[in-house]
Amino acid sequence: MDTFGIPNGYVDEEGVKWVKSRCFFCSINCAILVGVKDDKIVKMRPNEEHGTLLCERIGENGERAIKFHYHPKRVNYALKRAGERGENKWEQIPYDQALDEIAEKLEKLKKEYGPETLGVIEGTYRSDHLWARSRFTNLWGNPGTLADPGTVCWCWMFTVNMAVVGNQIETTLTPGVENSKCLVVWGCRINERFSPKGYVNRVLKACTEDEETRVIVVDPVMIDAVRNADVYLQVRPGTDLAMMLGWCNVILSEGLYHKDMLAQWSNGPFLVRMDNGKLLRETDIAKSPWENEQRQVKGTGKTLSHGIPKKGDRPYGYRPRTNTALRASKMRWKVNMK
Numbered sequence: 001m002d003t004f005g006i007p008n009g010y011v012d013e014e015g016v017k018w019v020k021s022r023c024f025f026c027s028i029n030c031a032i033l034v035g036v037k038d039d040k041i042v043k044m045r046p047n048e049e050h051g052t053l054l055c056e057r058i059g060e061n062g063e064r065a066i067k068f069h070y071h072p073k074r075v076n077y078a079l080k081r082a083g084e085r086g087e088n089k090w091e092q093i094p095y096d097q098a099l100d101e102i103a104e105k106l107e108k109l110k111k112e113y114g115p116e117t118l119g120v121i122e123g124t125y126r127s128d129h130l131w132a133r134s135r136f137t138n139l140w141g142n143p144g145t146l147a148d149p150g151t152v153c154w155c156w157m158f159t160v161n162m163a164v165v166g167n168q169i170e171t172t173l174t175p176g177v178e179n180s181k182c183l184v185v186w187g188c189r190i191n192e193r194f195s196p197k198g199y200v201n202r203v204l205k206a207c208t209e210d211e212e213t214r215v216i217v218v219d220p221v222m223i224d225a226v227r228n229a230d231v232y233l234q235v236r237p238g239t240d241l242a243m244m245l246g247w248c249n250v251i252l253s254e255g256l257y258h259k260d261m262l263a264q265w266s267n268g269p270f271l272v273r274m275d276n277g278k279l280l281r282e283t284d285i286a287k288s289p290w291e292n293e294q295r296q297v298k299g300t301g302k303t304l305s306h307g308i309p310k311k312g313d314r315p316y317g318y319r320p321r322t323n324t325a326l327r328a329s330k331m332r333w334k335v336n337m338k
């Protein structure tokens with residue numbers, strides 16, 4: 001079936017309804033179409049609009065994912081121990097009951113030992129609900145005791161990806177990155193982690209086959225991606241940051257950056273407070289800058305007349321508009337603080 005451009009909810013001649021979704025069997029999260037008939041998933045197809053290929057993990061028609069989803073041994077209900085610990089006897093209970101009983105026990109433990117008594121640990125499948133669990137433990141008063149593979153290998157990467165490029169570039173890659181003339185694989189075993197059919201691996205392959213594109217691999221270990229790299233930088237563990245700062249210095253001082261990319265998609269232009277090293281926020285400034293920008297933000301001798309932060313930027317920091325953003329990434333500005 002040609003899936004290019006079919007609308008969400010399209011019903012084919014066999015009565016299968018096709019719903020747009022994403023695969024969560026690895027963190028590439030390929031765009032897929034899920035075929036539903038009689039309220040059951042019957043097959044899956046790649047969403048060709050996104051250039052997806054269903055990989056061997058889930059099967060060409062998603063058969064492995066469907067088997068997983070409906071596997072009789074999958075725990076889809078709240079189960080309560082019915083016998084002694086270790087007897088493996090369980091009774092199925094409604095979720096409301098499970099939540100009430102858990103809440104009651106947690107409150108008791110919290111009163112007796114404090115919120116730090118709760119430790120939360122999970123396996124790698126799939127850590128996508130990490131945000132919800134973190135939110136819960138934060139509200140409960142204990143943000144600290146989380147153990148999750150994601151906190152070691154993924155969350156920091158996700159956070160940096162979102163802050164710098166606004167996308168989880170490591171696994172999904174920003175559309176258009178295949179047109180880049182230089183791809184840097186830094187501390188990421190793309191080939192080993194993801195299927196060759198995964199988008200990120202196909203882009204890497206295309207870049208290594210394109211004579212004009214340079215591929216730089218930075219890793220203390222000679223990972224598989226090194227095979228086809230133009231440059232392999234075997235950093236000493238712990239020296240990555242020094243090298244990144246060195247690169248930033250050269251890229252900025254020699255003007256090697258893409259201006260629009262830096263201004264629109266990175267946090268480079270955010271102003272950093274000299275007194276505490278934090279990003280300047282709207283709430284730090286004496287008066288809302290979009291009320292009277294002329295009076296609020298002054299550059300060295302000149303008024304930063306375009307320095308109005310976009311409203312969407314406010315949770316993250318103060319971003320001058322594009323035409324001042326590039327100057328802001330290199331200069332110091334005087335700002336009237338509260």
Ligand code: SF4
Nearest residue numbers: 023026029030055198
């Ligand atoms: S590469 Fe395979 S497992 Fe990963 S998201 Fe895509 S289809 Fe799913």
